[in-house]
Amino acid sequence: MLNKPIPVPAPGTEMNWHLAPPFSARHLLVLMLVLALLVLTGHRTEMDRMLVMSGEAVGNLIGISDDSQVVRGLSRIGQSMWPPVIGESEEVARISELDRDNLPLFSRIEVQERTEQRMNLETLTLEAHSESIEVLVKPAGYVWTVFVKMIETLEIALWGTIIAVLLSAPLAYFAARNYSPNRASYTAARAFISLLRSVPELIVALILVLAYGFGPIAGVLALGLHAAGFLGKFYAEDIENADHKPQEALEAIGAGKLKTLWYGVVPQVLPQYIAYTAYILDRNLRMATVIGLVGAGGIGQELKGRFDMFQYGHVMTILIAIFIFVFVLDQLSARIRAKLI
Amino acid sequence: MIRFESIQKVWPDGTRALSDISLEIPKGQFCIILGPSGAGKSTLLRAVNGLMKPTSGKVLIDQTVFGKTTQRRLRQRIAMIHQHFNLTSRLSVAANVLCGLLPVVSTLRALSGWFKPEQRSKACSMLERVGLSPAHLRRRAGDLSGGQQQRVGIARAFMLDPEVVLADEPVASLDPKISRDILMLIRDAAKERGTTVLCSLHQIDLAREFGDRIIGMRDGCIVFDGTPEQFTDQRVQDLYHGATWEDTPLEAETPSAAFELAHA
Numbered sequence: 001m002l003n004k005p006i007p008v009p010a011p012g013t014e015m016n017w018h019l020a021p022p023f024s025a026r027h028l029l030v031l032m033l034v035l036a037l038l039v040l041t042g043h044r045t046e047m048d049r050m051l052v053m054s055g056e057a058v059g060n061l062i063g064i065s066d067d068s069q070v071v072r073g074l075s076r077i078g079q080s081m082w083p084p085v086i087g088e089s090e091e092v093a094r095i096s097e098l099d100r101d102n103l104p105l106f107s108r109i110e111v112q113e114r115t116e117q118r119m120n121l122e123t124l125t126l127e128a129h130s131e132s133i134e135v136l137v138k139p140a141g142y143v144w145t146v147f148v149k150m151i152e153t154l155e156i157a158l159w160g161t162i163i164a165v166l167l168s169a170p171l172a173y174f175a176a177r178n179y180s181p182n183r184a185s186y187t188a189a190r191a192f193i194s195l196l197r198s199v200p201e202l203i204v205a206l207i208l209v210l211a212y213g214f215g216p217i218a219g220v221l222a223l224g225l226h227a228a229g230f231l232g233k234f235y236a237e238d239i240e241n242a243d244h245k246p247q248e249a250l251e252a253i254g255a256g257k258l259k260t261l262w263y264g265v266v267p268q269v270l271p272q273y274i275a276y277t278a279y280i281l282d283r284n285l286r287m288a289t290v291i292g293l294v295g296a297g298g299i300g301q302e303l304k305g306r307f308d309m310f311q312y313g314h315v316m317t318i319l320i321a322i323f324i325f326v327f328v329l330d331q332l333s334a335r336i337r338a339k340l341i
Numbered sequence: 342m343i344r345f346e347s348i349q350k351v352w353p354d355g356t357r358a359l360s361d362i363s364l365e366i367p368k369g370q371f372c373i374i375l376g377p378s379g380a381g382k383s384t385l386l387r388a389v390n391g392l393m394k395p396t397s398g399k400v401l402i403d404q405t406v407f408g409k410t411t412q413r414r415l416r417q418r419i420a421m422i423h424q425h426f427n428l429t430s431r432l433s434v435a436a437n438v439l440c441g442l443l444p445v446v447s448t449l450r451a452l453s454g455w456f457k458p459e460q461r462s463k464a465c466s467m468l469e470r471v472g473l474s475p476a477h478l479r480r481r482a483g484d485l486s487g488g489q490q491q492r493v494g495i496a497r498a499f500m501l502d503p504e505v506v507l508a509d510e511p512v513a514s515l516d517p518k519i520s521r522d523i524l525m526l527i528r529d530a531a532k533e534r535g536t537t538v539l540c541s542l543h544q545i546d547l548a549r550e551f552g553d554r555i556i557g558m559r560d561g562c563i564v565f566d567g568t569p570e571q572f573t574d575q576r577v578q579d580l581y582h583g584a585t586w587e588d589t590p591l592e593a594e595t596p597s598a599a600f601e602l603a604h605a
Contacts (some may be wrong), residue, residue: 086519246428248423252416253441253444254415255444256448259451262451268431
């Protein structure tokens with residue numbers, strides 16, 4: 001009863017299938033339009049001038065052209081940045097409560113001759129005055145200062161991430177279409193997430209510095225708020241896309257929404273959550289070095305201060321420190337991620 | 342006891358999944374629903390625990406009408422066994438079985454995972470009853486074989502000693518030997534407790550072996566309702582091939598080249 005054949009078209013039946021080629025004249029037209037648009041915007045963003053100047057610079061370096069604005073500018077900064085500042089010295093007279101028998105580690109007191117040209121008011125001539133002053137010399141003092149600032153930067157990044165996770169977890173519950181109590185709460189949560197995501201950290205920090213004053217509070221909150229938007233969106237979308245089968249099983253016995261979420265969804269999305277959070281920590285570490293530029297604490301604030309005082313040697317030390325810091329953290333996070341996933 | 346009173350279901354796109362079904366399943370009966378895919382077997386099962394809201398008609402469980410206000414209380418008495426097991430695959434076997442208690446444990450206990458000792462020992466004894474070993478307790482549910490996963494699903498379903506068990510094609514993705522074992526487990530566990538079972542199946546031989554009663558469904562209607570003895574081969578043919586198979590002539594009357602090759 002079951003052995004009848006599956007219908008197959010008889011031989012010689014005419015087929016009216018048609019498979020069009022992948023490109024047509026319309027595609028070519030679109031391509032031309034896109035190219036024209038690229039040329040226009042390229043000109044507006046001075047991409048042509050960039051090419052000429054970079055070419056000049058390369059020519060100057062290999063000895064073809066004799067002058068290049070780019071090379072001049074870079075070499076001037078380079079010269080004033082080198083060597084990076086390592087030590088620090090301070091006049092003893094300016095340090096209050098210096099215990100001479102118990103100096104800070106690795107530091108020593110030196111006597112330096114200082115010669116100044118002063119105007120003698122009676123003879124109206126310049127006379128050289130020399131005096132000997134005592135200075136406290138710390139051979140690696142500035143490196144230590146930068147190191148301490150770096151730790152502060154790390155702490156800002158860490159707390160920014162903690163605040164982001166704490167804020168985004170409840171936000172994700174309301175922003176997940178299948179768990180939000182009603183349509184209004186869903187829309188409100190989504191709108192709030194978009195708002196958080198749309199404002200860059202640097203701008204949030206700029207405003208928060210006005211509210212909380214200079215220092216790490218503004219930095220932590222700026223990083224936390226922006227990342228909460230990011231995490232909220234991704235957490236919520238993972239909840240929406242989670243496998244529906246376990247949730248249905250728990251719904252069928254009347255487990256309730258929160259318990260269903262905890263037992264049916266969270267275990268599924270947890271590995272992905274850890275990956276997102278690790279990415280946010282990574283991103284916050286890099287951003288934390290930058291937001292100090294607007295006074296929100298950390299190494300950036302030190303960098304901005306030195307830059308404004310034209311102390312390019314100090315700037316160089318900071319830049320090297322940031323490079324080492326980011327490099328080491330990259331290696332570390334890559335290893336941790338390999339272990340976790 | 343489950344009573345369906347003229348249940349109708351029309352999907353939003355206009356297809357009629359169930360048309361005017363009235364049915365009564367007495368307490369403790371092992372009732373098997375057979376029928377081709379799309380006949381409305383799953384839809385009928387889901388009407389019992391409210392996963393599907395009927396367009397009209399009502400379901401009564403022991404005189405209580407299933408509705409918005411009674412849903413939460415009734416669902417605790419109705420367990421479900423699923424075709425794809427529907428376990429949380431990244432959770433341990435033990436946690437999956439304890440999930441069966443979620444409707445009755447407090448939120449704090451559920452979120453912290455700190456179940457009472459007697460609840461934990463109940464989970465262990467249920468797992469032993471379905472034939473798993475203590476070594477399985479801490480394994481991830483997703484790492485088990487299909488048959489073992491369904492055993493976990495059965496243990497979860499019987500955690501609250503339900504009055505009704507709905508089994509939606511519980512053995513559809515398992516091999517014939519394991520399918521028999523699984524159905525035997527469901528039947529025996531149900532008989533011990535006097536549980537009513539409503540089970541949809543695709544295997545006619547298993548239906549005849551395990552069912553106290555067989556219900557045949559086709560296009561949203563009940564076309565057979567009787568004992569396994571009454572469910573003859575002729576009835577099987579009517580149910581599965583009925584009119585459409587015989588009445589639809591095959592387009593290629595002369596055997597095609599491909600067909601000749603295949604049967605050469």
